[in-house]
Amino acid sequence: MESVTLLECRRVTKRxxxxxxxxxxxxSLRAGEILGxxxxxxxxxxxxxxxxxxxxxxxxxxxxYRGKSIAHLPPHEICRRGIAKTSQxxxxxxxxxxxxxxxxxxxxxxxxxxxxxxxxxxxxxxxxGLDGLRDDxxxxxxxxxxxxxxxxxxxxxxxxxxxxxxxxxxxxxxxVEEALEILKKIRTQxxxxxxxxxxxxxxxxxxxxxxxxxxxxxxxxxxxxxVARNPEVINAYLGKRYA
Amino acid sequence: MAFGVMGVVNLSHGDFxxxxxFLTYWLFTLAGFDPFLTxxxxxxxxxxxxxxxxxxxxxxxxxxxxIMSYLLTFGFHLVLTNLALRVWTADYRTVKTSYSxxxxxxxxxxxxxxxxxxxxxxxxxxxxxxxxxxxxxxxxAIRATAxxxxxxRLMGVKxxxxxxxxxxxxxxxxxxxxxxxxxxxxxxxxxxLPFTITAFCVVVLGGMGYIPGTxxxxxxxxxxxxxxxxxxxxxxxxxxSFFLLLLILVIRPAGLFGKGIVE
Amino acid sequence: MxxxxxxxxxxxxxxxxxxxGIILGTLPLFGLEGYRLxxxxxVFMWVALAGCWNMMSGYTGYIDFGPVAYFGVGSYGTAILxxxxxxxxxxxxxxxxxxxxxxxxxxxxxxxxxxxxxxxxATFAAAEAMKQVILEWDGVAGLEFFGGAHGLxxxxxxxxxxxxxxxxxxxxxxxxxTALLERSKFGYGLRAIREAEQAAELSGVPTLGIKVxxxxxxxxxxxxxxxxEAYWLTYIIPDDVFxxxxxxxxxxxxxxxxxxxxxxxxxxxxxLTLISEYLGAKFVYDYLIFVGGVxxxxxxxxxxGIMGTVLRKKGWxx
Numbered sequence: 001m002e003s004v005t006l007l008e009c010r011r012v013t014k015r016x017x018x019x020x021x022x023x024x025x026x027x028s029l030r031a032g033e034i035l036g037x038x039x040x041x042x043x044x045x046x047x048x049x050x051x052x053x054x055x056x057x058x059x060x061x062x063x064x065y066r067g068k069s070i071a072h073l074p075p076h077e078i079c080r081r082g083i084a085k086t087s088q089x090x091x092x093x094x095x096x097x098x099x100x101x102x103x104x105x106x107x108x109x110x111x112x113x114x115x116x117x118x119x120x121x122x123x124x125x126x127x128x129g130l131d132g133l134r135d136d137x138x139x140x141x142x143x144x145x146x147x148x149x150x151x152x153x154x155x156x157x158x159x160x161x162x163x164x165x166x167x168x169x170x171x172x173x174x175x176v177e178e179a180l181e182i183l184k185k186i187r188t189q190x191x192x193x194x195x196x197x198x199x200x201x202x203x204x205x206x207x208x209x210x211x212x213x214x215x216x217x218x219x220x221x222x223x224x225x226x227v228a229r230n231p232e233v234i235n236a237y238l239g240k241r242y243a
Numbered sequence: 244m245a246f247g248v249m250g251v252v253n254l255s256h257g258d259f260x261x262x263x264x265f266l267t268y269w270l271f272t273l274a275g276f277d278p279f280l281t282x283x284x285x286x287x288x289x290x291x292x293x294x295x296x297x298x299x300x301x302x303x304x305x306x307x308x309x310i311m312s313y314l315l316t317f318g319f320h321l322v323l324t325n326l327a328l329r330v331w332t333a334d335y336r337t338v339k340t341s342y343s344x345x346x347x348x349x350x351x352x353x354x355x356x357x358x359x360x361x362x363x364x365x366x367x368x369x370x371x372x373x374x375x376x377x378x379x380x381x382x383x384a385i386r387a388t389a390x391x392x393x394x395x396r397l398m399g400v401k402x403x404x405x406x407x408x409x410x411x412x413x414x415x416x417x418x419x420x421x422x423x424x425x426x427x428x429x430x431x432x433x434x435x436l437p438f439t440i441t442a443f444c445v446v447v448l449g450g451m452g453y454i455p456g457t458x459x460x461x462x463x464x465x466x467x468x469x470x471x472x473x474x475x476x477x478x479x480x481x482x483x484s485f486f487l488l489l490l491i492l493v494i495r496p497a498g499l500f501g502k503g504i505v506e
Numbered sequence: 507m508x509x510x511x512x513x514x515x516x517x518x519x520x521x522x523x524x525x526x527g528i529i530l531g532t533l534p535l536f537g538l539e540g541y542r543l544x545x546x547x548x549v550f551m552w553v554a555l556a557g558c559w560n561m562m563s564g565y566t567g568y569i570d571f572g573p574v575a576y577f578g579v580g581s582y583g584t585a586i587l588x589x590x591x592x593x594x595x596x597x598x599x600x601x602x603x604x605x606x607x608x609x610x611x612x613x614x615x616x617x618x619x620x621x622x623x624x625x626x627x628a629t630f631a632a633a634e635a636m637k638q639v640i641l642e643w644d645g646v647a648g649l650e651f652f653g654g655a656h657g658l659x660x661x662x663x664x665x666x667x668x669x670x671x672x673x674x675x676x677x678x679x680x681x682x683x684t685a686l687l688e689r690s691k692f693g694y695g696l697r698a699i700r701e702a703e704q705a706a707e708l709s710g711v712p713t714l715g716i717k718v719x720x721x722x723x724x725x726x727x728x729x730x731x732x733x734x735e736a737y738w739l740t741y742i743i744p745d746d747v748f749x750x751x752x753x754x755x756x757x758x759x760x761x762x763x764x765x766x767x768x769x770x771x772x773x774x775x776x777x778l779t780l781i782s783e784y785l786g787a788k789f790v791y792d793y794l795i796f797v798g799g800v801x802x803x804x805x806x807x808x809x810x811g812i813m814g815t816v817l818r819k820k821g822w823x824x
Binding site for chain 3: 074075076077079093100104105108110153157
């Protein structure tokens with residue numbers, strides 16, 4: 001199966017002061033795949049996402065999307081080109097309605113005209129199950145549903161590549177199942193996903209490939225079963241005794 | 244200090260200077276107190292004013308965007324300045340003591356005694372503040388709150404009390420400063436605004452929230468203003484000061500030392 | 507299909523504007539004149555000014571503390587073009603608007619990258635600097651151009667009614683523009699910036715570009731209005747047209763009426779202008795104390811302003 005390389009990081013490094021949050025990190029993402037990115041807390045996963053999406057500029061290395069460098073572009077430009085992410089700390093447009101929150105993304109991320117953007121927003125709200133709350137101020141909806149709003153916004157941008165940062169944190173097992181279904185559906189619609197997750201069962205279950213980060217460096221890459229058995233990975237999470 | 248701890252910007256700052264100065268004036272004129280003796284009065288009176296302002300109003304703004312505190316304190320400024328104008332009229336006033344005109348002649352440079360005393364006392368106050376913030380328990384609590392509010396709260400620091408105290412302290416010292424300058428400057432109700440602006444420039448130059456920076460910021464700005472006023476005009480000096488501020492904000496918002504809080 | 511549009515549909519706004527326009531437009535024909543005519547013109551001017559400020563700061567949340575700079579530049583620009591250039595009034599105002607556009611672009615590009623609080627300081631500093639420049643330029647450059655502290659005198663003005671209609675036009679223009687803006691893609695971009703700038707950026711909103719556009723638009727219009735006032739007053743001095751109190755009034759009027767709403771500036775400006783006429787006649791300090799008090803009360807008790815609170819109660823978004 002011939003697959004296009006959508007996203008590529010070559011030896012990406014990002015430092016904050018003396019600390020290298022991401023160091024010499026390289027990987028490539030093929031169209032249509034679901035990649036899981038795991039690692040202990042503080043291993044640099046969110047920073048990596050932030051670099052890819054343009055919030056930070058890499059201090060070293062290259063970030064390529066469909067072959068073109070995106071390393072120093074502003075986030076809105078990267079979003080338009082096709083990469084969107086959800087944030088761990090969700091910032092909804094509080095005083096705007098739920099509908100309008102997603103509408104903004106459809107208008108700007110996808111550059112649709114008002115009428116089409118409104119239609120697209122309807123569709124997306126239904127697919128994430130939020131159309132019942134469409135008229136509520138986004139600041140007032142219950143916390144667990146904010147995640148769906150976040151996802152809705154990311155979807156509305158029309159981005160091909162979605163970086164999902166801990167979208168399943170705090171969900172019940174049933175909620176996790178639901179979320180997995182939504183993710184699979186998204187993939188069939190032609191999008192490519194990178195998932196950062198701590199809910200192991202979920203991320204190991206749905207990902208075709210896993211990359212493990214520790215202290216900003218890649219320590220393992222491969223199919224979920226291989227990675228789970230990798231002594232270095234076990235060491236990183238549980239310490240040497242269990243490796 | 245107030246900004247660093249609470250993230251609140253106080254645009255009525257200069258008016259506390261004005262109040263302190265006027266307090267000294269009235270004590271001097273009506274009761275014959277030597278200006279330097281009125282210092283404790285200013286400190287305490289304005290401490291309480293700050294205390295009440297904080298409790299009633301400013302504490303409500305802590306989570307809100309800084310803009311709100313700009314607007315609120317600007318509201319205070321309008322009320323304070325114009326109330327003062329209403330009550331005390333716009334006349335200029337001075338505090339002239341028996342030693343006002345006396346100078347010290349040092350190597351050809353004329354140094355008025357009152358200014359020397361003001362300078363000395365100002366240094367004492369700054370030193371005192373520095374020691375307080377860095378060497379006492381309360382000072383530590385204030386610093387902790389400035390660095391990480393949530394952590395400080397979790398460790399048992401009563402945040403709102405710290406806020407109130409910090410603001411009251413800041414106000415008190417500002418009033419003190421007002422009293423100090425009463426011997427050197429002409430007093431009038433609108434005198435507060437230039438001080439607010441200058442204080443602002445000093446703080447931005449030195450780095451917002453970074454206390455040692457204010458010392459340097461003050462000196463840099465003071466020298467800059469003196470030089471430009473002497474060699475150009477006072478008006479141009481003001482314009483240049485603003486350009487300097489603008490420049491710093493755009494190029495180095497964290498101040499000269501890069502240690503300011505850039506939100 | 508019920509779309510989640512903004513509460514007041516475009517038809518309604520258009521209706522209000524037209525009827526309002528017709529009523530106000532025909533008032534002079536029914537004998538409105540003298541003091542009352544002037545007062546109403548003043549109200550129109552302040553509604554327009556507050557409305558401009560609202561367009562930028564009310565919707566993006568970036569509080570501009572220096573709009574008076576453009577008012578002053580517009581005034582002086584129009585004055586100089588008319589006096590030294592001999593250009594007709596409307597052309598002068600139009601060109602002044604463009605001068606302000608250029609100037610605000612230069613100021614906005616670097617300062618809008620800063621955080622909101624710093625932007626506020628920067629714009630304030632820029633406005634004060636501009637005032638000083640106009641004040642001192644002649645002295646320093648040895649010219650007789652700006653008139654320094656003595657100001658400039660414009661050609662004699664047409665009768666009051668002229669300005670009534672011009673200002674009515676500007677008021678209508680700005681209120682209408684704001685209404686249009688609110689429903690547009692641009693309006694959503696502005697509000698997204700106000701609500702959560704980084705999230706907006708991540709959703710594809712070109713935040714810097716939008717902020718700059720709003721700032722330039724608002725500033726140019728403020729400049730135009732400044733030009734109108736110059737002709738109206740016939741005599742301008744820096745202390746008046748660059749007076750920071752104008753900024754304060756724009757801000758307070760919008761705050762009171764409701765930032766980020768169409769009718770907010772209308773309510774706030776009308777109310778405060780009328781109060782200022784009543785209070786300011788005796789002691790100008792009284793009015794200022796009142797303004798200060800309004801600011802404090804609004805911030806503490808009614809941060810959404812009058813319209814904002816009304817809209818919120820009805821569950822509509824801002």
